[in-house]
Amino acid sequence: MSATVLCRLDDIPDGGARGLELPDGTPVVAVRRGAAVHVYLDRCPHTGVTLAWRPDDFLTPEGDLIRCATHDARFRIEDGLCVAGPCAGDALEPVPVVVRGGCVLLAEGDGA
Template sequence: MKFLCASTELADASSRGFEIDGQKLFAVRRAGQVYVYVNRCPHRGVGLEWTPDQFLDPSNSLIQCATHGALFLIENGECVAGPCAGQSLKRIDCREDAQGLWISL
């Protein structure tokens, strides 16, 4: 397991980008649960964020690709709208404890 960040560094209904061992990732916290994905759109292979740490649509209810507007479910990374509909983001297993967030790479 690799340490990602302290729990307080990822507020509810927010997202944050990371680079661990040269791999670009991002985390989203929704309703207290944390989801971590590889920061790579399945359509073009580009990073998803609009600006640093901004991976969510304006309502903070979906992950949105800045390049072509594809929308992904936060809970499982499935693309529900856009050119990669039916494809999914690559999820990274994570856990949270008193020290913070940890991922399995």
């Protein structure tokens, strides 16, 4: 069983975010805080659209929240919870990852 590499840790700017794709082409957003990386499906729970209008432009200007460009929903980086906007109380769908050896790996699901 080999882990699937999503990207290298250094591919994501520290304090920033990057748009990536799962092996099946599903778009995701990866947000880095030092050695920690949070990954979510790039799909707003409000209408299902992708979050950013410009490549890798997923964060608020302050860099403290993920935002949806369409109606300005704001999501916590650590758990994806929507804290402001039309889908407040909903959450981005997390993609479990582990950071190992300078790489961001998809965490193997149960039974894999």
